Amino acid sequence: MPTTMTWSDYGAESTYRPARPTRPTYVPPHLRNNGVFVPNESNQPGIRTAQLGRTGASRGRGRGHGRGGGRGWFNQTERWSPNQSNAPFDISSKFDELEVDHDDEANTVSGSINFEAYEDIPVQASGSDIPPPVSSFAEIDLGEGLNRNIKRCNYVRPTPIQRYAIPIAMAGRDLMACAQTGSGKTAAFCFPIICGILNRNHHSRPGQLACPLSLILSPTRELTCQIHEEARKFSSQTGVKIVVAYGGAPISRQLQNLERGVDILVATPGRLVDMIERERVSLRMVKYLALDEADRMLDMGFEPQIRKIVEQMDMPPSGARQTMFFSATFPNEIQRLASDFLSNYIFLAVGRVGSSTDLIAQRVEFVQDTDKRHHLMNLLQGQRENGTHGKFALTLIFVETKRGADALERWLSMNGFPAISIHGDKVQMERERALNSFKNGTTPILVATDVASRGLDVPHVAHVINFDMPKDIDDYVHRIGRTGRAGKSGLATAFFSDKNLPLAKALVELMQEANQEVPHWLRNSAERASTIASGGHARRFGGSKFGGYDFRRDAYSESENNYYSSTYGNTDPNVDSYAASSYALSHPAAAAACANSYASGWC
DNA sequence: AAAAAAG
Structure with missing residues (x-):
C-alpha cells in the first residue's frame, strides 16, 4: 500500500515555453540521491506526467502568453492594495513596469516571470492517506470571500506548493512541507487557515484576553510583518481578524489591536510569550498552528521558546489542533524534533525554485x-560599469x-x-528603514547579518554576495535564495577564505547538484577537508543534507535497533507503507505498478 | 563564537 508518491509536476503547463531540448529534467537537491525520485514516470493515471505535462503546455497556449501573459503564479506586477496604501507593493509594481524595458533578460522569458523555470518540478509526499493535489483554485471550495481575494491578488493558478499543500491542509491533516519561500508558501498555509476559520463561523469576542483560533510563528520581526501583510x-x-505581534515595537498598540478581537495571530516567539505571561493572550482556542522557517524555529536558540509556547502554555495538544511546518531546508535532526508537535502528518517536498537551483549562478572565489x-570594491565597480547595479539590480x-x-x-x-545595513542590534525603526531604503x-x-537571510521577499535582488560565508550550508541555501526569486535568474558570489574549509565539502555537493561549475581549488579543499572531518560527526543528517526528505524512512530502515521503532513500530500502518514504497521506488517497474495501484484506488 | 528573539 504505497503512500509515498512521486510526481513530475508541471505547474506551468498552461504557459508557452520555448523548447529546451537537451536539458535533463531538473531535480532539486533535496530530492536527489535518495532513491525516491522517478523523473520520467509516465504511467500514472490521474497524475500528470512528463508527456502529459507538455501536452498541457500546448493546450494552454491560447490563454495569454508572451510578455506579461500568464501572470498569476505569484503576481509580482499588479499588486493589489487594500484600503490604505501599501508602500512595498506599490514600489514593487513601479519597478516591474519599468523593468520590462530595462532588463535584457526579460526578453528571454515570457513576461516578467520566468515560467520555464517551473518546468519539471518534482514533488514527493509521504504519510498515510494523502489527499491528491489540485490544479486550480476552483477545485477547492475555499469560499466566496477568499476566492474574491485570490482574484484581487491576481493569482490565476496555484503554485506547486499550493497545489499539493492546500488539499492536505484543507483535509485537516498535519503537514511538514519543504518548499522555497517566495514560491507561494504563505498563501499555502493562509488559505486553509482562513477558510477553516470562516467555516467554523466563529466570531472573535473583543476583550482583555485574546483567544486566537490560529497562531503563525516566524523567526524574525521582518518576516512576521511580511506574513501579516500577506495574510x-x-x-x-x-x-477574519488578523493581528501581528513582534518585539522592538511598542506593545501597547499591539495589545489594543488584540483587544478588538483576533482570529489569527502572527507573531515572533519572544513577544508572544510576553503577552501570554501578561495574560493578554491565551492559546486555548488555537485550532491551527503554522511555523514558517520551521527548521530555524527548532534550532538550538529557538527550541526552548517554541516548546514553551506549544507544549507548556495552554495550547491544545497535537491531534486536537492542526499543525503545519514550512521551510526550504529541513535537516533530519530537526524533523525529529518537529515530529513531537505533529500528529499523523504528511511530509511534502516540492522542488525548490530559486534556491540552489540553476536559476542562481553560484560563484566561489x-x-x-x-x-x-x-x-568587493572591484566587484562593485565592475557591476557599475556594466550597468548591473542600481535601482533595478540590488546587491545584498x-x-x-x-x-x-x-x-x-x-x-x-x-x-x-x-549602502545601508540591517542587523539585530539596530532598533526596529532603523531595521525597517534600512529594508525599505534597500x-x-x-x-x-x-x-x-543572518537576520535577513530567511524568508524576506525583496524583488530585484540581482546579486547576493557572501562576504563572510555562513557556518552552516543550510544558511547558505537560504541566503542565496534572496535572489533568483519568482523564477528570475540571479547571481550569488561567495568569498571563500581558508577559515571556511569545513564548509567546502557541503558547498561542492550543493553546487554539483545545482549544475554549477566548481572551481578546482575548491574541489581540492573539499577532498582534503573531508579526509580530516570524515571521522568525526560525519553526516548528521543522513542521506540528503539539503532540503530534506521524510526522516521517517530512516527511522524505518534502522528500526531493528533504533528507538524510533517504538514510535513507528511494526504495528504502525505507516511503516508498511514506507517499506512498500521504498522498495517500489528503487525498482522502476514496481514504482509504476505502485503508482497505478494508488491511482486506481487499490490502496 | 555569532545571530535571532522580550525589555
Missing part, C-alpha cells in the same frame, strides 16, 4: 579575509557579525557606494 490581503473583507574589501551582502555589518556599510558609503533602491546595497 491581511487574503482575509480582507471576510471578517578564494579571498583571504584581509583582501575581502579590495575584492551578507557578513558574519553585527559590527562587521556596520563597518562595511560605513566603508562602502565612504567609497562611493550608497527595497526602493535609495541604497541599492544592503549589508546584512
Whole structure:
C-alpha cells in the first residue's frame, strides 16, 4: 500500500515555453540521491506526467502568453492594495513596469516571470492517506470571500506548493512541507487557515484576553510583518481578524489591536510569550498552528521558546489542533524534533525554485579575509560599469557579525557606494528603514547579518554576495535564495577564505547538484577537508543534507535497533507503507505498478 | 563564537 508518491509536476503547463531540448529534467537537491525520485514516470493515471505535462503546455497556449501573459503564479506586477496604501507593493509594481524595458533578460522569458523555470518540478509526499493535489483554485471550495481575494491578488493558478499543500491542509491533516519561500508558501498555509476559520463561523469576542483560533510563528520581526501583510490581503473583507505581534515595537498598540478581537495571530516567539505571561493572550482556542522557517524555529536558540509556547502554555495538544511546518531546508535532526508537535502528518517536498537551483549562478572565489574589501570594491565597480547595479539590480551582502555589518556599510558609503545595513542590534525603526531604503533602491546595497537571510521577499535582488560565508550550508541555501526569486535568474558570489574549509565539502555537493561549475581549488579543499572531518560527526543528517526528505524512512530502515521503532513500530500502518514504497521506488517497474495501484484506488 | 528573539 504505497503512500509515498512521486510526481513530475508541471505547474506551468498552461504557459508557452520555448523548447529546451537537451536539458535533463531538473531535480532539486533535496530530492536527489535518495532513491525516491522517478523523473520520467509516465504511467500514472490521474497524475500528470512528463508527456502529459507538455501536452498541457500546448493546450494552454491560447490563454495569454508572451510578455506579461500568464501572470498569476505569484503576481509580482499588479499588486493589489487594500484600503490604505501599501508602500512595498506599490514600489514593487513601479519597478516591474519599468523593468520590462530595462532588463535584457526579460526578453528571454515570457513576461516578467520566468515560467520555464517551473518546468519539471518534482514533488514527493509521504504519510498515510494523502489527499491528491489540485490544479486550480476552483477545485477547492475555499469560499466566496477568499476566492474574491485570490482574484484581487491576481493569482490565476496555484503554485506547486499550493497545489499539493492546500488539499492536505484543507483535509485537516498535519503537514511538514519543504518548499522555497517566495514560491507561494504563505498563501499555502493562509488559505486553509482562513477558510477553516470562516467555516467554523466563529466570531472573535473583543476583550482583555485574546483567544486566537490560529497562531503563525516566524523567526524574525521582518518576516512576521511580511506574513501579516500577506495574510491581511487574503482575509480582507471576510471578517477574519488578523493581528501581528513582534518585539522592538511598542506593545501597547499591539495589545489594543488584540483587544478588538483576533482570529489569527502572527507573531515572533519572544513577544508572544510576553503577552501570554501578561495574560493578554491565551492559546486555548488555537485550532491551527503554522511555523514558517520551521527548521530555524527548532534550532538550538529557538527550541526552548517554541516548546514553551506549544507544549507548556495552554495550547491544545497535537491531534486536537492542526499543525503545519514550512521551510526550504529541513535537516533530519530537526524533523525529529518537529515530529513531537505533529500528529499523523504528511511530509511534502516540492522542488525548490530559486534556491540552489540553476536559476542562481553560484560563484566561489578564494579571498583571504584581509583582501575581502579590495575584492568587493572591484566587484562593485565592475557591476557599475556594466550597468548591473542600481535601482533595478540590488546587491545584498551578507557578513558574519553585527559590527562587521556596520563597518562595511560605513566603508562602502565612504567609497562611493550608497549602502545601508540591517542587523539585530539596530532598533526596529532603523531595521525597517534600512529594508525599505534597500527595497526602493535609495541604497541599492544592503549589508546584512543572518537576520535577513530567511524568508524576506525583496524583488530585484540581482546579486547576493557572501562576504563572510555562513557556518552552516543550510544558511547558505537560504541566503542565496534572496535572489533568483519568482523564477528570475540571479547571481550569488561567495568569498571563500581558508577559515571556511569545513564548509567546502557541503558547498561542492550543493553546487554539483545545482549544475554549477566548481572551481578546482575548491574541489581540492573539499577532498582534503573531508579526509580530516570524515571521522568525526560525519553526516548528521543522513542521506540528503539539503532540503530534506521524510526522516521517517530512516527511522524505518534502522528500526531493528533504533528507538524510533517504538514510535513507528511494526504495528504502525505507516511503516508498511514506507517499506512498500521504498522498495517500489528503487525498482522502476514496481514504482509504476505502485503508482497505478494508488491511482486506481487499490490502496 | 555569532545571530535571532522580550525589555
